[in-house]
Amino acid sequence: MGDRQIPGRLLESLKSWAVALLAVLPLLVVYLWSAGQVQEQEFRTTAQLNAFECVGSSEPCVPVWVLRPEPYMEGSLVRFRVIGTRPSGKVSREKDAKLPRWAHDLAVEAWQSRKGAVRWVSKPGHSAIRTAVFMDDTVHVGQAPVRGQYPDVPWEHLLVLFVFSLFMLLLPPRPVPVIMSFVAFFYLANGMFGYRADAEPDWIYSFSHIYEGTDTALVVVWFLTAAISLFISISYALNRFKGWCRTLKEHRIAYTYVLPAILGMGILVLVPFAFGVTLGFFNHCKGDYTFVGLRNFWEILSGGGASITNPLNFWFTLGVTLMWTFLNVLLHVSIGLGLALLLKNPLLKMRSVYRVLLILPWAMPNYITALMWKGMFQQQYGAVNILLDKLGLGGVSWFSSFWTAFTANVVTNTWLGFPFMMVVSLGALQSIPTSLYEAADVDGASSWQKFWNITLPLLRPALFPAIVMGSIWTFNMFNVIYLVSGGEPGGSTDILITEAYQWAFKRGERYGLAAAYAVLIFIILLLYSWFAQKLTEQKLD
Amino acid sequence: MSRWKTILIHGFLIFFTAMTLYPVLLVVRKSVTPGDNFERSLSPIPSRVTLDHYSEVIGSRDFNGRPLFWRIVLNSVVLSLATTLVGMFLASTSAYAFSRLRFPGRRMGLMMFLVVQMFPATLIMIPLYVILDKLGLLDSLVGLVLVYSTTAIPFCVWTLKGYFDTIPREIEEAAWIDGATRFQMFWRIVIPLSRPALAVTALFSFMTAWNEYILAETFLSRETSYTLPVMLQHYVGTHSTQWGKFAAGAVLVSIPVMALFYILQKHLVSGLTAGGVKG
Structure with missing residues (x-):
């Protein structure tokens, strides 16, 4: 028995080792690639700086043309005249004709940027940096040789990795998770301390400036690799990976049915979502994105320097949003339920006529509703003000103070939203068996008692999800706020979603800040629905 | 009483x-009243009647002199129908799996469809713009169809799943004994039996596409690829307030969707609440 077990176990461990190596291999490739990229980037930066100094110094190390832009221009074209060469300093007309095309192009670039320009030339066995420097209205162009050691494969890193792997062989069976977590850590640490422009030994500084100055693509690759290896390591550790493959096979029919929807959602909702969340950690300025860590979130949560009564303050907007959601849902449910209770009675005349007319707001496109009500609240010609005038109350300038503008928004949204609650309540009411009411009648219950003890408890399972859904919709009700009050006066009636929109498209394209806002909205709603779910579970038990 | x-x-x-x-x-x-401003009157009956606004909206032309209104109507109709079809296909298949089959990840998937509804549209807009740009689908109806149908899916999945749950499994079991495949059970039994819920979800997908304007306004830039909401929005946009044309356009845009709504509204109660009431 024992003899047969030993080769089996050996085979098993060999197999798990093969899997581990196969898993590590792509990681190594990614590592080599990214390390090479970083080193090359560093090398290029230093070489370029050297070339710049070389050409720009008063005693240049290479022959340099000195060019002056011609006084006339054709469109955006600039012409240069050679006024000298350095270091010889001799002016010669013959040089004029010999000025190569690349020197001219580079000079234009340098002149336009008012600083300088560099270009790499690489030929086998020879590479150079062509540089143009802009100094006192002249452009100095030269071709400096590349100095310094070209980056090599980081053999010592690989050696460390392999020695570590060999060392792992001595450890008991499941080596994969350990290796994977090691690699994951390695990648993260790499980004944190490995390739920073200025190496600060201060840990706190390092944490607050993680990945600063590093190429964004590299950061993404590092993060992805770390995430993937962590994922694999954890799943191995939980001994799930094989199980997953098995369940995938077992339930392939179910997965086939779900796949199209998941795929569509994945590409068009989840990927943009992940992208958007990532954007929350960046700052956008004129097409450039820079990584700023949690600074956007800090700016929002600390109020961005605005006092709590200032509409730009996050907490102010949050308060308005919560009030807006609560009031609307309250009005929707009470009006909807009230009408449903009246319409429930099958003996009521013209019941279906009322029902058909009352769901009209639901059928109307809601942007039309919003614009229509904006017209109704218009100061001079709006129906609301005319009515107030006729009643002798005098017109109100609806959008010039917070409470009136807020009221206008709430009225619009109430008009828009009560039919949904009415229809849901009607459906739920119809499903309550009449025998319950008959039994209550026999016992001599009042109609209030019947409502409180029969109708409400039986309504809850249908009404509760509708309320949760409705409050999420109201929380994100962009159209009404944006089209009716537009945040007037002074952005005070903006809710979180319109505030985010304002930051992205109205106040200087701060995409990063807007994305951070959106992430916060998402977190709030997630907490809310989680809480609501806990509440229903308790109620149902 | x-x-x-x-x-x-x-x-x-x-x-x-x-x-x-x-x-x-x-x-x-x-x-139907002339002029571009509202008049100071509360009566819903117009003092003077004219159809000028309607003829102006319908007779609008693009830069090349081709009829613009019908082009835009065509855009909206194609967009909404395609969204409905794609959305219904995606939602009904996955709702069926969620209702009938037990598989690992089912709970998580359902939760995901619930959570996805909380994503604010503004968060998704900028990345979507980039993605559609990369796919070359910006300024095209195909891109919008994909976006709309995926945004409509979560609601449709939940509604349909709730309804499928109320259909007794015994019918399918009987069919299973008679040798029906999984797909036949889905296509021949469950789908025909859940007509109310399908009607409601189709209506909502249609309305999503027909009424949406923020994404449409952001993604569409050529006048000939506009949808009706974008066109209407431009009548009372920042530069002009042509309330007359807006009102005429609003009536024209609302009529088809309201007609559809009223045709399907008898299913509304049963289609929407079947799942919830059961619990």
């Missing part, structure tokens, strides 16, 4: 119905 109580109930209902109808009547009034 006492006489007074009946009168009270009717009075109450009439009041609410009037409140509901009045703003709509004002828009209709505006659409």
